[in-house]
Amino acid sequence: MNYTKLSQEHINSLQQIVGKDDVYTDHENLEKYGQDETEDFIFKPEVVVKPKTVSQISEIMKLANAYKIPVTARGAGTGLSGGALPIHGGIIISMEYFNNILQIDERNLQATVEPGVINYVFQEEVKKVNLFYPPDPASWGSCSLGGNVAHSSGGPKAVKYGTTRDYVLNIEMVLPNGDIIWTGANTLKYSTGYNLTHLMVGSEGTLGIITKIVFKLIPLPKHDLLMLVPLPQLKKLVRQ
């Protein structure tokens, strides 16, 4: 695909959408947002934008779609597989302002969050009401829930509890043409049409921009034990 290079007119349009203060073209920011935690790669975007509302993201996507400008979503930039690297330049949409926990529904064991919420912050908040969100990538102190969904991240607790995929009920997302959709419903049983929710999980930002996530929660375990199993040989770990 041949992509369009950004012109000053495109930058002006982006400034009209999100405001001048949230459009960055300076060297320092382009370099900062041109890398994540993947080795030493740097792919500088042509512009970084920090939208504050879903409708602003929709407008950005419409503009990019009309002019064939590449768009890369970015959470906290802790990815190790280059998903947030803008290899074709274009626009980085940073989701850092989308950092609100919108609702913790204690009766239905669910929470609705914005994708920029940090995993650790979310875990601590749900703990306060005796609920538990298990996915625990080692980067949990700095990675965002949107990035976790886009990578279906998991950590040590995945062995017992599963990964991010197992906790996503529904997603609000902005499609490449600017349409805003919900992928499913806030229920465990939902069998209408294709499973767009699970299509989005693990899609690494290639299908659209995640703007809200509804997570399933479970009751906070009463006990938390660390088990130490001494093994004379590593291969005995996989023997029954």
Ligand SMILES: Cc1cc2nc3c(=O)[nH]c(=O)nc-3n(C[C@H](O)[C@H](O)[C@H](O)COP(=O)(O)OP(=O)(O)OC[C@H]3O[C@@H](n4cnc5c(N)ncnc54)[C@H](O)[C@@H]3O)c2cc1C
């Ligand atoms: C020290 C360290 C330890 C780590 N440990 C683990 C681990 O134990 N398990 C594990 O799975 N990973 C681990 N990671 C990798 C990384 O932290 C995870 O993949 C994490 O989920 C990335 O989240 P992020 O917010 O930093 O996303 P980013 O790096 O910003 O982006 C990751 C991907 O998500 C997409 N994305 C981000 N936000 C959105 C959005 N709103 N809509 C659409 N797409 C979006 C990006 O385009 C990109 O493809 C580790 C990383 C580090 C540096």
